[in-house]
Amino acid sequence: MSLDAKIPQGPLAEKWSKHKFNLKLVNPANKRKYDLIVVGTGLAGASAAASLAELGYNVKAFCFQDSPRRAHSIAAQGGINAAKNYQNDGDSVYRLFYDTIKGGDYRAREANVYRLAEVSVNIIDQCVAQGVPFAREYGGLLDNRSFGGSQVSRTFYARGQTGQQLLLGAYSALNRQIHKGKVKMYTRTELLDIVTIDGHAKGIVTRNLVNGQIETHSGHAVLLCTGGYGNVFYLSTNAIGSNVTAAWRAHKRGAFFANPCYTQIHPTCIPVTGDHQSKLTLMSESLRNDGRVWAPKTQETAEKLRTKQLSAADVKEEDRDYFLERKYPSFGNLVPRDVASRNAKEMVDDGRGVGGSGIAVFLDFADAIKRLGKETVSAKYGNLFDMYYQITNEDPYTQPMRIYPAVHYTMGGLWVDYNLSTNVPGLYALGECNFSDHGANRLGASALMQGLADGYFVIPYTIGDYLASIGPKPVDTNHPAFEKTRKDVTDRIEKLLALKGTKTVNEYHRELGHIMWEYCGMARTAEGLTKAKGLISALRADFWKNALVVGANDEVNNSLERAGRVADFLELGELMVDDALMRNESCGGHFRLESQTDEGEALRNDEVFSFVGAWQYKGDNQPEELHKEALNFEFVHPSQRSYK
Numbered sequence: 001m002s003l004d005a006k007i008p009q010g011p012l013a014e015k016w017s018k019h020k021f022n023l024k025l026v027n028p029a030n031k032r033k034y035d036l037i038v039v040g041t042g043l044a045g046a047s048a049a050a051s052l053a054e055l056g057y058n059v060k061a062f063c064f065q066d067s068p069r070r071a072h073s074i075a076a077q078g079g080i081n082a083a084k085n086y087q088n089d090g091d092s093v094y095r096l097f098y099d100t101i102k103g104g105d106y107r108a109r110e111a112n113v114y115r116l117a118e119v120s121v122n123i124i125d126q127c128v129a130q131g132v133p134f135a136r137e138y139g140g141l142l143d144n145r146s147f148g149g150s151q152v153s154r155t156f157y158a159r160g161q162t163g164q165q166l167l168l169g170a171y172s173a174l175n176r177q178i179h180k181g182k183v184k185m186y187t188r189t190e191l192l193d194i195v196t197i198d199g200h201a202k203g204i205v206t207r208n209l210v211n212g213q214i215e216t217h218s219g220h221a222v223l224l225c226t227g228g229y230g231n232v233f234y235l236s237t238n239a240i241g242s243n244v245t246a247a248w249r250a251h252k253r254g255a256f257f258a259n260p261c262y263t264q265i266h267p268t269c270i271p272v273t274g275d276h277q278s279k280l281t282l283m284s285e286s287l288r289n290d291g292r293v294w295a296p297k298t299q300e301t302a303e304k305l306r307t308k309q310l311s312a313a314d315v316k317e318e319d320r321d322y323f324l325e326r327k328y329p330s331f332g333n334l335v336p337r338d339v340a341s342r343n344a345k346e347m348v349d350d351g352r353g354v355g356g357s358g359i360a361v362f363l364d365f366a367d368a369i370k371r372l373g374k375e376t377v378s379a380k381y382g383n384l385f386d387m388y389y390q391i392t393n394e395d396p397y398t399q400p401m402r403i404y405p406a407v408h409y410t411m412g413g414l415w416v417d418y419n420l421s422t423n424v425p426g427l428y429a430l431g432e433c434n435f436s437d438h439g440a441n442r443l444g445a446s447a448l449m450q451g452l453a454d455g456y457f458v459i460p461y462t463i464g465d466y467l468a469s470i471g472p473k474p475v476d477t478n479h480p481a482f483e484k485t486r487k488d489v490t491d492r493i494e495k496l497l498a499l500k501g502t503k504t505v506n507e508y509h510r511e512l513g514h515i516m517w518e519y520c521g522m523a524r525t526a527e528g529l530t531k532a533k534g535l536i537s538a539l540r541a542d543f544w545k546n547a548l549v550v551g552a553n554d555e556v557n558n559s560l561e562r563a564g565r566v567a568d569f570l571e572l573g574e575l576m577v578d579d580a581l582m583r584n585e586s587c588g589g590h591f592r593l594e595s596q597t598d599e600g601e602a603l604r605n606d607e608v609f610s611f612v613g614a615w616q617y618k619g620d621n622q623p624e625e626l627h628k629e630a631l632n633f634e635f636v637h638p639s640q641r642s643y644k
């Protein structure tokens, strides 16, 4: 099957404008005849729901938290990119496009990425108009800082709380529409399945997380804005509740899952301290603007640091290895995340790791404090420093932070075309839930940009084309597909509740996470991946025999909720391993040890692997089928990435 990405013809810079003109419109008086379902109220979902309601559509919005503003997007710290070029430092739409394509190791679609860069400038205007308090310079202009993978400053920020402030903006816009009656908001409600009729998405089945009620909802289209699946690794920087269930259930109803193995491992997280942990904490990439990453030059010094015979401040300049500055003089500490992560791992593998466990490197602010003063550093990063102190009881103003890579973001997701439509007509995927714009490695501060681009500026145009083509005829909720899907959901809940084994769902999740991190994490081999496949498959079989799920359906039941999500992670984990095994090349966040340059960098194989790998579900316990969408580079020539 060939996948049609529906990329418009013509010059790169004109594609989106021409496409918008060519898309069918729904006339204003007809919009109120359409019902749209938006699942998720993070940046992608809240912006989409608010914009579509503002246009006049009737929207039903869903989230599993008790308020839309508690979506995981609120955790985003560092910033949001936009090609405004306020700094006059050489930025442009084309440069943001180029940096993103290169940063993604030439595994993203040119047309999508160009559009993202193009609308980035509108996002900032929209958010400022909503009152988002971006940091400003003395003269009043919005301030910018740098993020990895670029040599310009284009990241807009609100201290270390950019996600929270952006979400408050989108949430206000959403609330305005809730108040006007154009959005009906369902909180504490979890999507458990998608209803399709004649191959088109026409509704969803949900569970009320307070009283267990199973409900069906119909709509002319369904938008999944349900975030990423990094928690398949158990430990990640994602919110504990983030999960793959919505995307996975859509996948099992026919939506292709693209590039599942592309995982972003973020270099600056607080290192793991032990098995008791259920979550990891990110130290924002913005810290690499001023913090210098280093490890001791010798294993002997590292050992002395680990056993506290030496403190970091005692290590002389000449005994330190600022390895990113040494290896990548042009980008220094601001190399992209995949590169920084792999280099930190190299230090640890070489016996030069620090901290009690030896699994960490330093992020040091001593020079920045000397240069700028403590007050300035605190004004920029104060809340991040406080967070670090509260978690580690170590003061980053007087000693370097200990950092190590951790799972942070998933570039893979539901396959979508240029219109953000999955291959199931009427089913759309936005934000981190789709695979669209970041290739094999996302650049910092680009997820917020993509989520808001999708919600505010892309879907309001593209969905009209589909809606105009199907017409406003109401969806027939008496169609047997609704009852059938509802029954599938209740059967599955009963099956989960019947699990009365001895092992908690959390234990399965943690074991899965260990397997994924060990064999499908920062470095992968065919041998390790093959082993992982067997281990996950056995773990999944054991789950359905020996897991313990307590309580009943008609109550608040975290055990049941988690069981459903972990069961999906167990299936997704296998697909990720299949995908990683199939992709016998290194690219971005997918590093196959068999495929590296002499200098240890990711070595792509463009001749064979310049495609998006989209997987089709073929039934329980059946191998999935791979479909390939070829990536054609008309404007940028793929080359070996270099940040030297």
Ligand SMILES: Cc1cc2nc3c(=O)[nH]c(=O)nc-3n(C[C@H](O)[C@H](O)[C@H](O)COP(=O)(O)OP(=O)(O)OC[C@H]3O[C@@H](n4cnc5c(N)ncnc54)[C@H](O)[C@@H]3O)c2cc1C
Residues within 6 Å of the ligand: 039, 040, 041, 042, 043, 044, 045, 062, 063, 064, 065, 068, 070, 071, 072, 073, 074, 075, 076, 077, 078, 079, 080, 081, 162, 163, 189, 190, 191, 192, 225, 226, 227, 228, 237, 238, 239, 242, 243, 245, 246, 282, 408, 409, 430, 431, 432, 433, 444, 445, 446, 447, 448, 449, 451
């Ligand atoms: C600690 C941290 C810091 C980050 N900092 C930055 C940054 O500085 N800049 C940047 O660009 N990116 C950053 N990111 C990445 C960025 O935050 C996310 O990629 C982005 O916020 C995802 O937004 P989203 O709208 O796609 O999904 P989310 O914000 O994850 O929202 C998902 C929504 O879907 C709902 N949902 C999910 N499943 C279901 C279901 N089955 N039923 C009903 N509802 C469901 C949830 O309730 C929620 O409302 C950071 C990520 C982390 C983890």
